[in-house]
Amino acid sequence: MQAAQTEPAVSCRGLRKIYDARRGAAVVAVDGIDLAIRRGECYGLLGPNGAGKTTTVEILEGILQPSAGEVQLLGMSWSRDDVRLRERIGVALQETRLPERLSVREVLDLFRSFYRRPRPVAALLSDVELTEKRDAWVGKLSGGQRQRLAIACAMVGEPDILFLDEPTTGLDPQSRRQLWDLVLRFRAGGGTVVLTTHYMEEAQRLCDRVAIVDHGRIIKEGSPAELIRSLGAQHVIEFSLEGGAAVAEAELRALPAVTGARVAPDGGCSLTVSEPAQALPALIALVSGRGAALARLETRHATLEDVFVTLTGRHLRDG
Amino acid sequence: MKTADEDRPARPHPVVQLTLMRLRELSREPGTLFWVFGFPILMSIALGLAFRSTGPAPVVVGALPGVSDEVTRALAAGGVRVRPLDEPTARTELRAGRVALVLVPPAAAGAPLGYRFDDVRPESRLGRAVVDDILQRSAGRRDPRAVRDDLVRERGARYIDFLIPGLIGMNLMSGSMWGIGWVLVNMRVRKLLKRLLAAPMRRRHLFYAQALARLVMIPIEIVVILVFARLAFDVRMTGSWLALALVSVTGSACFAGLAILVASRAQNSETVSGLMNLVMLPMFVLSGVFFSSAHFPAFMQPAVNALPLTALCNGLRAVIIDGAGLAGVAGALGLMAAWGAISFVIGLRLFRWG
Numbered sequence: 063m064q065a066a067q068t069e070p071a072v073s074c075r076g077l078r079k080i081y082d083a084r085r086g087a088a089v090v091a092v093d094g095i096d097l098a099i100r101r102g103e104c105y106g107l108l109g110p111n112g113a114g115k116t117t118t119v120e121i122l123e124g125i126l127q128p129s130a131g132e133v134q135l136l137g138m139s140w141s142r143d144d145v146r147l148r149e150r151i152g153v154a155l156q157e158t159r160l161p162e163r164l165s166v167r168e169v170l171d172l173f174r175s176f177y178r179r180p181r182p183v184a185a186l187l188s189d190v191e192l193t194e195k196r197d198a199w200v201g202k203l204s205g206g207q208r209q210r211l212a213i214a215c216a217m218v219g220e221p222d223i224l225f226l227d228e229p230t231t232g233l234d235p236q237s238r239r240q241l242w243d244l245v246l247r248f249r250a251g252g253g254t255v256v257l258t259t260h261y262m263e264e265a266q267r268l269c270d271r272v273a274i275v276d277h278g279r280i281i282k283e284g285s286p287a288e289l290i291r292s293l294g295a296q297h298v299i300e301f302s303l304e305g306g307a308a309v310a311e312a313e314l315r316a317l318p319a320v321t322g323a324r325v326a327p328d329g330g331c332s333l334t335v336s337e338p339a340q341a342l343p344a345l346i347a348l349v350s351g352r353g354a355a356l357a358r359l360e361t362r363h364a365t366l367e368d369v370f371v372t373l374t375g376r377h378l379r380d381g
Numbered sequence: 382m383k384t385a386d387e388d389r390p391a392r393p394h395p396v397v398q399l400t401l402m403r404l405r406e407l408s409r410e411p412g413t414l415f416w417v418f419g420f421p422i423l424m425s426i427a428l429g430l431a432f433r434s435t436g437p438a439p440v441v442v443g444a445l446p447g448v449s450d451e452v453t454r455a456l457a458a459g460g461v462r463v464r465p466l467d468e469p470t471a472r473t474e475l476r477a478g479r480v481a482l483v484l485v486p487p488a489a490a491g492a493p494l495g496y497r498f499d500d501v502r503p504e505s506r507l508g509r510a511v512v513d514d515i516l517q518r519s520a521g522r523r524d525p526r527a528v529r530d531d532l533v534r535e536r537g538a539r540y541i542d543f544l545i546p547g548l549i550g551m552n553l554m555s556g557s558m559w560g561i562g563w564v565l566v567n568m569r570v571r572k573l574l575k576r577l578l579a580a581p582m583r584r585r586h587l588f589y590a591q592a593l594a595r596l597v598m599i600p601i602e603i604v605v606i607l608v609f610a611r612l613a614f615d616v617r618m619t620g621s622w623l624a625l626a627l628v629s630v631t632g633s634a635c636f637a638g639l640a641i642l643v644a645s646r647a648q649n650s651e652t653v654s655g656l657m658n659l660v661m662l663p664m665f666v667l668s669g670v671f672f673s674s675a676h677f678p679a680f681m682q683p684a685v686n687a688l689p690l691t692a693l694c695n696g697l698r699a700v701i702i703d704g705a706g707l708a709g710v711a712g713a714l715g716l717m718a719a720w721g722a723i724s725f726v727i728g729l730r731l732f733r734w735g
Contacts (some may be wrong), residue, residue, distance in 0.1 A: 148579075158571065163406050175394060175395040177581060
């Protein structure tokens, strides 16, 4: 058991999943993914909808069979240790509608019956702050409360690894923050978290490391800070000109302290900048030299979204 | 409760919890309670009233103008209702079956009295026999052979006696089909099947739980209808309770197998409803729920008799009306067990969790 502690929490090599479409071409949902997730870390798969995040996670969870590749969790594999592994992971699927006419406590009792050493209902309820709702029907809960109940179900067996697939999609900001606290508390207790998200803020807040996934592949991996640093600049200037006037990308790249420039088809421009104090006056000079005027100007810190845009030319939410 | 929680009490068995989930959902859904209990009771009230037996109905005949008073008086004295009708009304009433025959006055003195009726209608032929008998006797006919009527009005021969076991059979079928097939597909749509699969649940436990939940429901379903039928229509259960239990449980298990087969791949509730109606509707008609399946032509009988609902209804009738024991229903039990086992095995093979 001691030796096992040095194993990574999750590792996989050459993971592929191909769905044969009945008619037409086969769909490659996962196209060769390698992962090595350490114990106690929170690892995020960040990418747009349809990138293959859910398929990847469901293969890791042992729900889907990969077309190729190997998965090891805690040094065990699904083919040999299915029963033992299930006891040690917790899963919240992207969308599960728990039985609406069961009370919160009844749902937890149902899930507790599957585990050899389930946690007590009272402890689970207080962890996810649903103690007052213990006798309420699931159908009467808010979206955030339902999601917290789903996570409580995942934590019934005191898992070593918690898989969360898009845990905060569709939640209001307050419920989202409540859920983040829950994940951070689990991690603080030594648990490993694997989560998928298309919210860059979520990945930035929660994750020790992030894999940026697109078209079934990991296109970049690292800590959020590393990924942002890879842009070569920490700041982003976004602007557009009055009347939708255009500027050439090459001209913008030539400005001092600008490491990257992109002009969207609608005329909106975005610059990655190492020193805003140098870039801004030069930009304003360029614009006024043309006799144009700025319609909008914004300076902010670079985010994972900017990393994604730089790598793929698309936004995360574009899908 | 709280302290017990903290001491990690003996964990409940997953099959018990899964069964409880099913029963709780069922009992907290008012609609299902109506379909399980209200509907068959309303059905037996409606059909029981429509086909109630109130002794032999009187023969009703029409008389055109010109039929003599002597004839109508003789018929009235013999218990036949005579309605004076003009020619056009007489035609429509005869066509609608509201009179069994129409008396046509003799064309001339000494000519015969006419009986106008449709000879393919049993009630018209009966009407003719009754009317002729009364008129001939009143005219002085003497019957040379002495006969005596021995009347028997047996319980069990009424339509309601035939109907109640049929309704129980139909109810057991739809209970299993909807209660298992629809519920499983619904769990698949809600991704609940997938979520359960992600937990350390044994797959077979889910199926055991569905079966257990049915086992809890079956006696309630049957007893409610039987008690109602006894109180409202004096329908009596004459056979062995053990045989009744075995027929019902085997029938339900058979339809549970069919339900799992039908639900094995359906990805939404519309598909599964369509498939279930496709399976059930022909049996509602063919299997003798509302009328005897013996009415179908001979070449259809082998197919009709191979249907599981036919076996269930015949088995239930044999036990409830004819007082059959286990031996009398062995054939039905075997047929249903075969249907159930085959569809369960195929269904399980095809079954999709995600």
